Amino acid sequence: MIDAVLSVYNKDRSMILFKVVDNCATNQAIATRMGLSLDAQVIASTLAVSRYLEDFKTLIDQVQTLCVQLRYDNNAAELARFTKYKPLKSNATR
Numbered sequence: 001m002i003d004a005v006l007s008v009y010n011k012d013r014s015m016i017l018f019k020v021v022d023n024c025a026t027n028q029a030i031a032t033r034m035g036l037s038l039d040a041q042v043i044a045s046t047l048a049v050s051r052y053l054e055d056f057k058t059l060i061d062q063v064q065t066l067c068v069q070l071r072y073d074n075n076a077a078e079l080a081r082f083t084k085y086k087p088l089k090s091n092a093t094r
Helices: 002-008 024-033 040-054 057-070 073-080
Strands: none
Touching: 024 040, 040 057, 057 073
8 A cells, every 4th residue: 555655656665754643553554564663652652742732723723724824825925025934734634
């Protein structure tokens, strides 16, 4: 499965390093298919980060909404008048 997706983008396994933040079963399945070990410490830290970020969910959602609005040309042009930064849409898996 992973190799098929990577081949679409002309990539190989050595070029990726990632972690699915809030899905331990997916993390383990991916690690198993890639022949990597995924120890409990990594899983625990993933859960800890997820729990910590829950307190900021409202703020994160507001920032995400703003970033989506800034992707429209008119809004992005207005932003460009004040800063060199350009908005990016989050890479959510949900």
